[in-house]
Amino acid sequence: MEPNPYEPPQSDKPQTRGKLVKRRIGFGVILLLTPLAVGIAIACSCKAAYYVADMPFNSAILAGYAVAFIPPVVVLVAMLWWAVEALIRGD
Numbered sequence: 001m002e003p004n005p006y007e008p009p010q011s012d013k014p015q016t017r018g019k020l021v022k023r024r025i026g027f028g029v030i031l032l033l034t035p036l037a038v039g040i041a042i043a044c045s046c047k048a049a050y051y052v053a054d055m056p057f058n059s060a061i062l063a064g065y066a067v068a069f070i071p072p073v074v075v076l077v078a079m080l081w082w083a084v085e086a087l088i089r090g091d
Contacts, residue, residue: 015090027083034076042068 003009045068046061
């Protein structure tokens with residue numbers, strides 16, 4: 001039987017300690033950099049809403065927070081869910 005080209009090859013060997021450490025370091029880096037990226041996105045969208053939409057400053061801040069904060073939070077939750085699922089599966 002030929003292997004399915006759409007599935008990653010499965011290994012019977014347990015993962016090495018180095019591979020696990022690299023994955024956890026990568027996960028930690030994502031967790032540390034995500035809040036920084038969210039802050040930058042919030043600052044940029046607040047400035048854009050203030051200048052482009054010609055809104056009062058308080059409304060621009062509220063619109064900027066909504067536009068900049070909600071999508072990154074959704075992405076962060078999805079990434080965390082994926083990471084937990086990957087850890088449980090043992091990928």
